[in-house]
Structure formats: C-alpha cells, structure tokens
Amino acid sequence: MALIPSGLATSGLARDPWFLTGLAVRGLLLAFLAPHIQETWFVPFLTGAIQSPALDPWSAFLAAGGDSLSFPYGPVMMAAFLPLVLAGWLVGLPFGAEVVLAGLGLRLTLLAFDAAGYLVLRRMFPERGALLTLGYWLSPLVLYITYWHGQIDIVPVVIMVAAFMMIGEHRFREAGLLLALACAAKLSMLLALPFLGIYLWQNKRLRSGFVPFAGVFAGILAVLGLLPLLSSGYRDMVMETPEAAKLYWLSLPQTDGLVIYLAPLAFALMVYAMWRLRRTNFSLLLSMTGVSFLIVVLMTPASPGWYLWALPFLIVYQIGADRVGWWLVALFSAMVVPLLALTASGPRLPLLGADLSLPHLLSSHAHSVWLTAVVAVGCVLAIRLFRNGIQRNDYFRLSRGPLAIGIAGDSGAGKDTLAAALEGLFGRHSVQHILGDGYHKWARGAPMWRAVTHLNPRANDLPRLSEHVHATLDGRDAVGQIYDHHTGRFSPPVRLASNDVLLISGLHTLLPPALVERLHVRIFLETDEELRFFWKMRRDVAKRGHDPAAVRAQMARRKPDSDAYIKPQMANADLVFQVAAVNPEHLSRPKGDPIPLKLRVIVRDSLYTERLTKALIAICGVHLDLDFPDEGQTVDMTIEGDVWAEDIGLAAANLVPHLDELLDVQPHWHSNMLGVMQLIVLMQIDENLRRRVAK
Numbered sequence: 295m296a297l298i299p300s301g302l303a304t305s306g307l308a309r310d311p312w313f314l315t316g317l318a319v320r321g322l323l324l325a326f327l328a329p330h331i332q333e334t335w336f337v338p339f340l341t342g343a344i345q346s347p348a349l350d351p352w353s354a355f356l357a358a359g360g361d362s363l364s365f366p367y368g369p370v371m372m373a374a375f376l377p378l379v380l381a382g383w384l385v386g387l388p389f390g391a392e393v394v395l396a397g398l399g400l401r402l403t404l405l406a407f408d409a410a411g412y413l414v415l416r417r418m419f420p421e422r423g424a425l426l427t428l429g430y431w432l433s434p435l436v437l438y439i440t441y442w443h444g445q446i447d448i449v450p451v452v453i454m455v456a457a458f459m460m461i462g463e464h465r466f467r468e469a470g471l472l473l474a475l476a477c478a479a480k481l482s483m484l485l486a487l488p489f490l491g492i493y494l495w496q497n498k499r500l501r502s503g504f505v506p507f508a509g510v511f512a513g514i515l516a517v518l519g520l521l522p523l524l525s526s527g528y529r530d531m532v533m534e535t536p537e538a539a540k541l542y543w544l545s546l547p548q549t550d551g552l553v554i555y556l557a558p559l560a561f562a563l564m565v566y567a568m569w570r571l572r573r574t575n576f577s578l579l580l581s582m583t584g585v586s587f588l589i590v591v592l593m594t595p596a597s598p599g600w601y602l603w604a605l606p607f608l609i610v611y612q613i614g615a616d617r618v619g620w621w622l623v624a625l626f627s628a629m630v631v632p633l634l635a636l637t638a639s640g641p642r643l644p645l646l647g648a649d650l651s652l653p654h655l656l657s658s659h660a661h662s663v664w665l666t667a668v669v670a671v672g673c674v675l676a677i678r679l680f681r682n683g684i685q686r687n688d689y690f691r692l693s694r695g696p697l698a699i700g701i702a703g704d705s706g707a708g709k710d711t712l713a714a715a716l717e718g719l720f721g722r723h724s725v726q727h728i729l730g731d732g733y734h735k736w737a738r739g740a741p742m743w744r745a746v747t748h749l750n751p752r753a754n755d756l757p758r759l760s761e762h763v764h765a766t767l768d769g770r771d772a773v774g775q776i777y778d779h780h781t782g783r784f785s786p787p788v789r790l791a792s793n794d795v796l797l798i799s800g801l802h803t804l805l806p807p808a809l810v811e812r813l814h815v816r817i818f819l820e821t822d823e824e825l826r827f828f829w830k831m832r833r834d835v836a837k838r839g840h841d842p843a844a845v846r847a848q849m850a851r852r853k854p855d856s857d858a859y860i861k862p863q864m865a866n867a868d869l870v871f872q873v874a875a876v877n878p879e880h881l882s883r884p885k886g887d888p889i890p891l892k893l894r895v896i897v898r899d900s901l902y903t904e905r906l907t908k909a910l911i912a913i914c915g916v917h918l919d920l921d922f923p924d925e926g927q928t929v930d931m932t933i934e935g936d937v938w939a940e941d942i943g944l945a946a947a948n949l950v951p952h953l954d955e956l957l958d959v960q961p962h963w964h965s966n967m968l969g970v971m972q973l974i975v976l977m978q979i980d981e982n983l984r985r986r987v988a989k
C-alpha cells in the first residue's frame with residue numbers, strides 16, 4: 295500500500311522469529327475475532343455506504359435509521375477502509391457471508407496500517423529495528439486496542455507518524471499532505487499541528503519548509519475537512535460526538551457556573567513550552583508531541599483508541615531509553631490493557647459462538663485504584679519523556695544560546711575564507727558573522743597608523759568586540775560597523791543580531807580572556823608565511839586595490855607585532871591549522887592556477903583523532919602522517935591529497951551523524967583542504983559541546 299515507504303530493508307523480517315510471532319498473533323486475532331464495536335458500528339456504516347452509495351454517506355446512513363455513534367470519522371477513514379471492506383463484501387455476497395467478510399476486510403485494513411506503522415518507525419530509526427519489533431510489533435497495547443477491542447485509531451495515528459517521518463526527511467509538502475489526511479481521518483490528530491509548525495518555524499534551517507508544509511496542509515484540509523461540514527449527517531456523527539466532549543471532562547469550578555478546562559490548559563502550556571525552547575531538534579519534537587498526547591489521555595476519560603495516539607512517541611522514547619525507561623513503557627502498556635479490558639467491550643469468537651468481553655470483575659473502588667496507578671506511571675513517563683527530550687536537545691545547547699566559534703590568525707591567513715566555508719555548512723540564515731576588522735580604532739590614513747600597526751591590540755577596540763560577542767551570545771542584538779576594505783572607512787552602524795551560530799573572525803579573536811572564555815570552539819590559522827604572503831598579495835592587489843610594493847612594505851613592518859600579538863594566541867586554540875603549498879614553487883605559477891595545498895593540524899587533548907584519521911584515509915583517500923609530540927596530549931597530523939566535497943560530506947555523516955541537526959538542510963561542503971578543515975571543525979564542535987554538557 296501507498297503508506298509503506300519504499301527502500302526499506304524488510305528482507306530480514308521474513309526470518310525474524312519475533313516479527314513472525316507478531317504477525318501470526320495478528321493473523322489469528324483478525325481471522326477468529328469479531329470485535330463488538332466493529333460489528334455494531336463500523337461494519338454497518340461501511341456496508342451501508344456500499345449498499346446505498348451516496349455523496350453524503352453520513353446523512354444517508356442516519357436517514358436509513360443508522361446509529362449516530364457508528365462512524366465518528368472523516369472521509370479519509372472511509373476511503374482507507376472501503377477497498378478491502380468492498381472486496382470482502384463482494385467475495386462474500388454469493389455465499390451470504392458478505393457482512394462477515396466485509397468485517398474481515400476491515401480488519402485486514404487495520405493490519406495493513408499497523409504493519410505500515412511498524413515499517414515507518416523502522417525507517418525513522420533503522421538502527422533500532424530489533425527494539426521496534428519488541429516495543430511496537432509485540433506491544434500488548436497495539437494488539438489489544440486494534441484486534442481485541444477493535445478500535446480503528448491506528449489508521450490516523452500511522453498517517454500522522456508518517457507525517458513526522460517526512461518532516462525528518464525534509465519532505466515538507468508530503469508531511470503537510472499526510473498530516474492533513476490524518477486530521478481528515480480523525481480530527482484529534484490536529485493536536486500534533488502546533489508542535490510541527492513551531493518546530494519548522496523555530497529552526498531557521500527548516501523555516502523554508504514551513505510554507506510548503508502549512509500550504510499543503512491547509513489546502514488539503516480545507517477540502518477534506520471543510521467540505522463534509524456541509525453535510526448535516528457528518529456534523530451530527532463526527533463533530534458533535536460525546537467523544538469530543540471528553541476533552542472538557544476535567545475542570546476547575548469557578549463562580550457563576552464557570553469552569554477552567556484543565557486538559558486544554560495543560561496542552562496549551564505544552565505548546566507554549568515548545569515555543570519558548572527557541573530551537574528544538576527532531577528528538578525533542580517527538581518528545582514534546584508525545585508528552586502532549588499523553589497529557590490529554592491521562593487528563594480525560596480516554597477511550598481505548600486514544601491510548602494509541604501517544605503510543606508511537608512512547609515507543610520512540612522506549613527504544614532509545616535506559617533499562618528503566620524501557621521497562622516503564624512496557625509496564626505502562628501492560629497496565630493499560632487490563633484497565634481497558636475490564637470496562638470496554640471485547641470481541642465475539644464466532645466459531646464457538648462465544649462472547650469474549652470481560653465482565654466488570656473489579657469493584658469501582660479497585661478499578662479506580664488501578665486507574666490511579668496507570669496515571670501515576672503515565673505521569674512518570676511524561677516527565678521522563680520531557681526531561682529526555684530536553685537533555686538531548688540541550689546537548690547542542692540549541693535552546694540556551696548560540697554556538698560561538700572564534701577564528702584568529704594573521705592578515706591573509708584565510709580566516710574569512712574558513713568562516714565563509716563554515717557559514718556554508720550552517721546556512722546563512724543561521725549564522726551571524728562578526729568581523730574583527732570592524733573594531734579597528736581608526737579609518738585608513740589616520741595619523742595614528744604611523745605609530746601602531748593594525749596588529750597591535752591597542753589599535754583595536756577589543757573590549758567593544760568582546761561586549762558585542764557577549765550580547766549576541768546572550769541573545770541580545772548589538773550595533774557594530776563594517777570596515778570597508780575598498781574605501782578604508784567604516785560603514786554606518788549595522789545591527790548584529792543574535793543567531794544560532796556566531797562566527798567571530800579577526801586578528802585578535804583569541805586574545806581578550808573575556809572573549810576567549812565564551813567561545814565554544816577556538817581556531818588559530820598559522821598559515822605558512824610564503825603562502826600567506828602569496829594569498830595576501832593576490833587579494834590585496836586584486837580585491838582591495840592596494841599597490842604591491844605597499845603590501846610588501848606593510849607586511850615587513852607588521853612582522854614584530856605579528857610575533858608579539860598574533861602568534862601567541864595559538865596557545866588559546868583548540869585547533870591550529872597550518873596550510874602550506876605542497877610545492878612552494880607552485881606559488882610562482884601563472885595567476886589563477888589552483889595551488890595544491892597540504893594541511894598540518896595540531897589538536898590538543900582530543901578524543902576524536904583516531905576516528906578522524908581512519909575516516910580521512912578510508913573515505914577521503916588522503917595521505918596522512920601522524921605525530922604525538924608530547925606523549926599523546928597533542929596530535930600533530932599532516933594531510934595531503936585531492937579530496938572530493940562529497941567524500942567530506944560522507945565522512946561527516948559517519949563521524950558526527952547527530953550534528954546534521956546543526957547543519958543546513960543542504961550543507962555546502964568544500965573539496966580538498968578547506969573541506970578537511972570543515973570536517974575537523976565539526977568534530978571539534980562535537981567534542982567541545984559533549985565536554986561542556988558532561989561538566
């Protein structure tokens with residue numbers, strides 16, 4: 295069926311005993327059990343629609359004396375069930391077994407959606423296939439609700455989960471379509487909408503997906519959700535059901551007969567919490583949606599089907615949780631089944647003519663105690679889900695403030711080139727780049743430049759630079775200025791808005807302690823002097839309009855300050871990059887010819903170098919020399935070779951797969967040494983953030 299995602303590794307399932315067990319149990323249940331609610335409500339409505347086809351099946355059903363409680367679902371639910379119910383009806387007709395086989399068709403549809411749900415989850419978490427088989431495919435709650443009690447909520451729930459999968463795959467239109475279909479199947483799925491909307495809106499890297507998602511969602515729902523409202527039968531059967539009123543069941547009495555509805559209030563607070571988190575990752579989106587569904591279920595006299603709404607999110611938590619988390623979800627499922635089974639209707643066993651509905655064995659007091667225990671475990675789960683989501687999100691410090699990366703080095707060392715390459719990874723929309731040149735104290739030609747060079751810290755307003763970095767890191771805007779290298783003057787004041795990633799590049803970025811201590815990653819470029827001279831000369835003459843002799847003289851004059859103020863910053867760096875020409879003779883090649891580069895990287899006290907070197911050799915095919923100058927504390931690597939941008943992207947996907955939440959939807963990877971530098975900076979970000987969180 296259409297919902298089953300293509301490209302799934304399903305081949306192993308045919309030999310998986312747990313999967314086959316789950317399938318066999320389902321097969322037996324659906325073949326031999328005929329749940330009461332299906333026989334009393336769903337099958338009569340669907341077969342009625344088959345026998346007397348009408349544009350408005352709800353009104354037609356009521357006019358024919360049907361029970362208004364029969365099918366409180368929208369057109370998508372009908373469309374989902376009709377093909378197999380119709381097939382069963384037609385096959386059974388010659389034998390007088392049309393109603394029985396229509397019921398079987400309904401249950402086969404449930405099986406198809408149930409299996410699709412399992413496959414969707416496997417596609418979302420491919421590395422957790424075995425756990426999903428235990429957590430989802432063998433879940434007593436799924437089996438009880440869908441095949442014993444016979445509720446059909448699995449259909450909208452699976453379509454909704456598929457919408458989440460599409461969001462995770464950045465297929466925003468498809469996500470909008472699926473969520474609209476889920477809502478048109480069962481309106482309660484609308485509860486997921488605010489979380490998906492906020493997630494897309496708050497993440498700048500995904501914001502471009504907001505409009506396609508919302509547009510398709512609104513368009514499809516307008517047609518499928520609003521058109522049926524013209525039918526009075528639909529309004530009676532779907533919109534004004536006693537089910538919907540359950541949302542308002544728990545309330546706080548006020549004066550004059552007014553009440554405060556607690557479940558909607560709690561839900562609204564969850565939406566607000568999601569909004570306040572500023573930036574969320576996919577894992578947190580799933581947690582927050584799951585907690586919200588769970589709250590609604592726990593704060594209402596929920597029908598059995600409602601428990602399915604929260605279940606996929608609980609299972610997602612379960613497969614990633616520790617032992618306690620795993621067993622808590624299992625305990626919750628196991629406790630809910632008897633709670634529901636002792637009150638809700640069950641199935642008939644037509645072969646033996648037996649009714650398997652369980653009698654009300656418990657006194658209402660005992661039942662209430664059991665319900666309280668279920669709510670207690672549910673609350674613990676909601677708290678754990680929330681905490682777990684926040685912690686995973688907080689790993690990147692995404693919700694607390696921007697990620698700050700500082701780059702220092704001499705003029706022409708390649709700071710802005712590296713900053714631009716990093717901006718290409720995170721996406722322009724997520725980056726604020728603060729350039730140190732904007733903090734020179736004087737414009738070109740000012741008399742003070744005869745006394746000091748630009749490399750002297752006193753010639754730069756470093757306290758102001760630090761202040762601006764502090765402000766933007768704390769989420770406040772700053773007002774700075776840009777140094778125009780053509781005119782030698784400063785721009786009018788410009789707003790430096792806080793953003794998800796702050797790149798600070800300049801001659802003195804790693805000098806002021808107040809600035810250095812706020813940086814998450816510190817990089818120093820110690821470009822080979824010959825290459826730096828070559829780069830600077832080429833750029834200053836071609837792009838900045840300087841005279842070659844003046845550039846040469848300026849570099850010679852700055853040398854003492856470079857030694858005194860620039861090079862010492864290396865001591866504050868996590869990473870030192872030293873780029874050089876593979877062959878210095880290439881520097882005298884004709885203009886424009888690419889110059890093969892080699893990269894020396896000095897990394898201090900890092901845990902990732904072994905994984906990095908393996909990936910660089912195996913995936914990128916570089917030549918690599920390693921040295922450990924101080925018994926392992928520092929790693930000194932020299933890397934040479936041609937590297938494709940695609941291979942850098944592949945290596946990053948292997949080495950820091952979870953960092954993709956920090957990167958642009960389509961990050962721009964560079965080839966050769968600039969690409970290798972991008973990769974190493976990402977690994978350093980990963981390591982430094984891990985260590986900060988661990989503290």
Ligand SMILES: Nc1ncnc2c1ncn2[C@@H]1O[C@H](COP(=O)(O)OP(=O)(O)OP(=O)(O)O)[C@@H](O)[C@H]1O
Binds near residue numbers: 703705709711800
């Ligand atoms: N990794 C690299 N690969 C190829 N060319 C580079 C690289 N880094 C820098 N360059 C070249 O060197 C020139 C100077 O680099 P860039 O402007 O980034 O240096 P900078 O350190 O920001 O200099 P300044 O502080 O003077 O502004 C660039 O115009 C570019 O041509």
Ligand SMILES: O=C(CO)[C@H](O)[C@H](O)COP(=O)(O)O
Binds near residue numbers: 706777
């Ligand atoms: O060194 C620099 C870059 O980091 C200075 O910004 C630059 O040299 C400014 O002076 P001028 O425009 O007169 O060359």
